[in-house]
Amino acid sequence: MSNLDIKIGLEVHTQITSLKTKLFCSCPSDYRGKPPNTNVCPVCLGLPGALPVVNIEAIRAALMVALALKCEISDVLVFTRKHYFYPDLPKNYQISQYDGPGSIPIAKNGYIVIGVDGGLKKVRIRRINIEEDPGKIVYPTGSLLTSKYTLIDYNRSGIALLEIVSEPDLRSPKEARAFIDKLRSILEHLGLVNTELEGALRVDANISLAGGSRVEIKNISSAKDVERALTYEIIRQSKALETGEKVRRETRHWDAIRKVTVPLRVKEFEEDYRYFPDPDLPPVKISLKLIEEIYQKLPELPDQRIERFIKTYGLSDYLATVLVSEKVLADYFEECVKYCGNPEIIGNIVVNDFKRWVDEMDIEVSKAVKILTPNQLCQLVYMLNNNIINIKILKEIIPKVLKYNKDVNTIVYEENYIDISNEEVLMRIIDEVIKENPKAVKDALINPKAVNYLVGQVMKKTRGRANPELTNKLIIKKLKELSGTP
Numbered sequence: 087m088s089n090l091d092i093k094i095g096l097e098v099h100t101q102i103t104s105l106k107t108k109l110f111c112s113c114p115s116d117y118r119g120k121p122p123n124t125n126v127c128p129v130c131l132g133l134p135g136a137l138p139v140v141n142i143e144a145i146r147a148a149l150m151v152a153l154a155l156k157c158e159i160s161d162v163l164v165f166t167r168k169h170y171f172y173p174d175l176p177k178n179y180q181i182s183q184y185d186g187p188g189s190i191p192i193a194k195n196g197y198i199v200i201g202v203d204g205g206l207k208k209v210r211i212r213r214i215n216i217e218e219d220p221g222k223i224v225y226p227t228g229s230l231l232t233s234k235y236t237l238i239d240y241n242r243s244g245i246a247l248l249e250i251v252s253e254p255d256l257r258s259p260k261e262a263r264a265f266i267d268k269l270r271s272i273l274e275h276l277g278l279v280n281t282e283l284e285g286a287l288r289v290d291a292n293i294s295l296a297g298g299s300r301v302e303i304k305n306i307s308s309a310k311d312v313e314r315a316l317t318y319e320i321i322r323q324s325k326a327l328e329t330g331e332k333v334r335r336e337t338r339h340w341d342a343i344r345k346v347t348v349p350l351r352v353k354e355f356e357e358d359y360r361y362f363p364d365p366d367l368p369p370v371k372i373s374l375k376l377i378e379e380i381y382q383k384l385p386e387l388p389d390q391r392i393e394r395f396i397k398t399y400g401l402s403d404y405l406a407t408v409l410v411s412e413k414v415l416a417d418y419f420e421e422c423v424k425y426c427g428n429p430e431i432i433g434n435i436v437v438n439d440f441k442r443w444v445d446e447m448d449i450e451v452s453k454a455v456k457i458l459t460p461n462q463l464c465q466l467v468y469m470l471n472n473n474i475i476n477i478k479i480l481k482e483i484i485p486k487v488l489k490y491n492k493d494v495n496t497i498v499y500e501e502n503y504i505d506i507s508n509e510e511v512l513m514r515i516i517d518e519v520i521k522e523n524p525k526a527v528k529d530a531l532i533n534p535k536a537v538n539y540l541v542g543q544v545m546k547k548t549r550g551r552a553n554p555e556l557t558n559k560l561i562i563k564k565l566k567e568l569s570g571t572p
């Protein structure tokens with residue numbers, strides 16, 4: 087892939103879910119789950135004569151993000167009309183911001199630092215816009231391509247969105263995913279976006295290969311799917327390049343079910359949108375005092391938190407970075423440590439077991455932390471530290487707790503997981519194993535490494551409950567007896 091000169095830029099649309107009302111009217115912003123077209127008013131339905139009034143809290147939120155992404159902030163807020171016809175847009179224009187003649191976005195020229203292959207990389211942010219979300223198009227009998235008819239729900243129309251646009255600095259699907267993960271963590275730490283809500287974060291990805299035409303993939307809904315969609319495009323475009331076929335400049339749709347991109351339309355050019363400043367919304371001055379005030383109140387951000395985790399808890403770079411990649415995961419870790427100390431053990435369990443299983447089972451972290459609560463995890467750590475269970479068993483218990491939503495103690499007793507550290511009990515099992523494996527015993531008498539096989543057999547017989555160190559010690563003792571050496 088490296089010689090293809092891959093250039094990827096991302097446009098992330100994120101709803102400011104912490105707001106109480108929409109961007110230009112007083113309709114509630116929690117539109118999810120409401121009957122269609124009940125969360126609306128003349129403003130967000132775009133009825134003639136209705137006048138928008140800007141939600142000042144949305145501006146404050148945009149300024150917080152701008153500061154967190156180290157952007158230059160505009161001293162004036164200008165809203166622009168972006169014209170296009172689409173059924174989800176009742177005014178036939180979207181109130182947005184434009185970086186061009188007569189207009190300016192709220193912030194530009196920032197950056198995000200992402201972790202790439204063990205190093206750090208600065209990805210430039212071109213601009214941040216505030217804009218309104220369109221309504222939602224529903225395909226009741228299939229997808230965009232297969233549904234027999236289309237329904238429109240304007241409950242979402244007018245929700246405050248931030249459009250965060252990167253420069254094409256990303257060089258692989260993996261980097262694109264790291265960028266979104268980092269941005270998401272920043273938005274979560276700012277307390278502005280609950281990214282687990284359906285549709286709260288949508289991504290358009292631009293990709294070009296070997297200096298060819300730029301293809302845009304629209305409306306991808308997760309970081310994982312951004313990685314998948316871009317990988318698909320790289321394969322599609324490089325095949326086209328090989329056969330001498332021309333890659334068209336176009337917009338494509340990511341079909342998350344079939345895991346392919348399909349052509350949507352030939353890309354519009356900027357001039358098609360007929361941008362002009364919205365006469366209903368006069369420019370608002372953004373004072374230095376307001377920026378200063380917001381800056382002073384910024385909460386701890388991911389980079390600062392990673393540093394603190396390393397310093398305060400003695401975690402490795404890797405553990406700290408993975409924990410902070412999701413705010414809820416980092417919060418969970420800190421809560422556990424507050425409860426029972428042992429930051430290194432807990433950090434390892436949270437990253438290598440808890441997070442791994444949560445991903446594998448496709449559970450939301452916020453739900454999983456309510457199943458394996460800090461109290462429950464601390465009970466496991468207690469049992470581990472007191473040799474009631476061993477680490478192998480602990481690793482087996484975690485997915486069971488998550489899967490069956492059962493108490494840790496119940497699982498330990500029901501499954502008879504208690505560590506066997508009783509020498510007499512262990513010796514009986516070891517004797518059996520030695521009798522059943524004469525060849526392995528012979529090997530072990532010559533080659534100390536072969537002892538591991540016998541330990542493994544004891545583990546198998548006890549379903550992992552044997553204390554590994556003690557088993558090892560007892561087997562060696564037994565072998566010495568057999569060989570007659572003192």
Ligand SMILES: [Zn+2]
Pocket residue numbers: 108111112113125126127128129130131244
């Ligand atoms: Zn409204």
